[in-house]
Amino acid sequence: EVQLVESGGGLVQPGGSLRLSCAASGFTFSSYDMHWVRQATGKGLEWVSAIGTAGDPYYPGSVKGRFTISRENAKNSLYLQMNSLRAGDTAVYYCARGLGIAAAGPFDYWGQGTLVTVSS
Amino acid sequence: SYVLTQPPSVSVAPGKTARITCGGNNIGSKSVHWYQQKPGQAPVLVIYYDSDRPSGIPERFSGSNSGNTATLTISRVEAGDEADYYCQVWDSSSGVFGGGTKLTVL
Numbered sequence: 001e002v003q004l005v006e007s008g009g010g011l012v013q014p015g016g017s018l019r020l021s022c023a024a025s026g027f028t029f030s031s032y033d034m035h036w037v038r039q040a041t042g043k044g045l046e047w048v049s050a051i052g053t054a055g056d057p058y059y060p061g062s063v064k065g066r067f068t069i070s071r072e073n074a075k076n077s078l079y080l081q082m083n084s085l086r087a088g089d090t091a092v093y094y095c096a097r098g099l100g101i102a103a104a105g106p107f108d109y110w111g112q113g114t115l116v117t118v119s120s
Numbered sequence: 121s122y123v124l125t126q127p128p129s130v131s132v133a134p135g136k137t138a139r140i141t142c143g144g145n146n147i148g149s150k151s152v153h154w155y156q157q158k159p160g161q162a163p164v165l166v167i168y169y170d171s172d173r174p175s176g177i178p179e180r181f182s183g184s185n186s187g188n189t190a191t192l193t194i195s196r197v198e199a200g201d202e203a204d205y206y207c208q209v210w211d212s213s214s215g216v217f218g219g220g221t222k223l224t225v226l
Contacts, residue, residue: 099168100188
């Protein structure tokens, strides 16, 4: 059974940093691209970052230069280092498995999410 | 940047057919994926590559994509289908979601 479990969320002050983790199990982690998707309370989904099987990262303009995605295949783990956090980054952050960025594939499995709150 | 437009809400009576649209410039040339999200839960993939259904998703869920509009169709709607639905595509190596549609079962 595919499982994705996020951790590392919490309360952080504006300008601060936080590192999210996602522990994967039930599939060959190294064979899949992985993603972070966030959702502010009462709002829609927003794609935050992706990392390919070769470790190649992808970001939207809203987080580029502030967020860094990485993976550690030996530990079946995905990470998101978030710096220079803003109030607008407050959201539930989901880890999701992808079926191929080059193939424009979907996110077929999602974790339950971890809440990040940026506030003074 | 690429924009996907969904109606904020759609209402349908039980047993009827619900159609949720996702508009985008020449979206027919892209692969569209659909997700269902119930309150307090993570999204679930219900349609991928325009019209394919993951295992475990009822045949009542179907999709189409042509021109400037992709459509998620839910036949014989049930109370349990009440949820938010999001369309998603890839554009220039960036993931793009529609704003979401709240499906209300009357």
